[in-house]
Amino acid sequence: MISNKTILITGASSGIGRALVHELAKERNFLIVSGRSEAKLLALAEEVSAPMLLLPMDVADEAQMLAAEKRLKVQVDSLDLVIMCAGTCEYQDGWQVNPSLHRRVFDTNYFGAVNTVRMALPLLKNSQSAPRLVGVGSLSSLVPFPRAEAYGASKAALDYFLESLRVDVAPIKVAVTMVRPGFVDTPLTRSNDFDMPFLMAPEVAAKTILRGIAKGKNTIHFPLKLSLTLGFFRVFHGFWSRIVAPKLRKQDTF
Numbered sequence: 165m166i167s168n169k170t171i172l173i174t175g176a177s178s179g180i181g182r183a184l185v186h187e188l189a190k191e192r193n194f195l196i197v198s199g200r201s202e203a204k205l206l207a208l209a210e211e212v213s214a215p216m217l218l219l220p221m222d223v224a225d226e227a228q229m230l231a232a233e234k235r236l237k238v239q240v241d242s243l244d245l246v247i248m249c250a251g252t253c254e255y256q257d258g259w260q261v262n263p264s265l266h267r268r269v270f271d272t273n274y275f276g277a278v279n280t281v282r283m284a285l286p287l288l289k290n291s292q293s294a295p296r297l298v299g300v301g302s303l304s305s306l307v308p309f310p311r312a313e314a315y316g317a318s319k320a321a322l323d324y325f326l327e328s329l330r331v332d333v334a335p336i337k338v339a340v341t342m343v344r345p346g347f348v349d350t351p352l353t354r355s356n357d358f359d360m361p362f363l364m365a366p367e368v369a370a371k372t373i374l375r376g377i378a379k380g381k382n383t384i385h386f387p388l389k390l391s392l393t394l395g396f397f398r399v400f401h402g403f404w405s406r407i408v409a410p411k412l413r414k415q416d417t418f
């Protein structure tokens with residue numbers, strides 16, 4: 165159980181982040197909830213009756229992040245837990261590469277995390293309560309999915325960043341957890357036009373993530389069946405790229 169902590173959650177207004185807020189609010193935590201839309205954060209604060217600071221910011225915008233950092237430092241001296249849920253997904257249209265799309269996805273999923281970590285690390289370092297930084301990646305970074313060039317690459321980059329950072333922040337006693345969910349039923353996935361095996365509710369995803377964090381896990385991947393299947397194909401890569409992945413390709417994109 166995670167209780168009596170000061171916790172920053174980005175991407176808190178929707179989906180997995182919102183479900184995490186609901187769970188963490190039950191356990192006397194002080195929550196700092198973040199997203200771009202202040203209106204959505206206000207709606208969240210009304211839903212959840214717990215002490216909460218709203219920190220609207222676009223994680224992709226360095227100037228906004230510097231302003232948010234100043235507001236945050238007036239309110240708290242330290243953070244015990246930071247969960248980076250802010251994320252976006254855009255799929256490539258067949259074989260046509262769109263650099264702007266790649267930039268948009270990386271700006272939020274990768275540089276957004278870099279900006280958040282820069283802001284949060286000094287405050288995590290001040291924590292007396294086993295501080296932990298948590299990044300939400302994706303099982304999609306295990307094997308290459310068609311049309312997910314930008315999304316999968318941004319999550320693979322996040323993975324590398326945080327795995328590498330884990331080593332560098334060990335001397336300041338900040339732990340790092342990488343979360344790799346499968347398909348979760350949220351606004352992010354609702355427009356997907358393909359089958360999503362083992363689709364799970366955000367409440368289930370949030371409970372799984374919090375159980376893993378409470379156990380001090382370095383990596384949390386779920387659901388187990390999808391994670392094992394993709395892990396198998398990561399090892400037998402040729403089988404994935406020759407047999408499985410082509411079957412997942414959209415047929416009308418030539």
Ligand SMILES: NC(=O)c1ccc[n+]([C@@H]2O[C@H](COP(=O)([O-])OP(=O)(O)OC[C@H]3O[C@@H](n4cnc5c(N)ncnc54)[C@H](OP(=O)(O)O)[C@@H]3O)[C@@H](O)[C@H]2O)c1
Nearest residue numbers: 175177178179180199200201222223250251347348350352
């Ligand atoms: N759903 C899945 O199946 C799934 C699977 C694997 C991984 N994930 C990852 O889990 C995380 C949460 O996804 P979700 O499914 O819960 O998505 P979601 O319901 O669309 O929520 C995304 C959240 O991120 C915020 N956000 C988006 N862009 C932002 C930006 N530039 N700056 C600040 N906040 C931003 C959104 O609020 P505003 O719009 O107000 O900014 C919202 O609160 C993402 O990183 C996603 O890649 C999801």
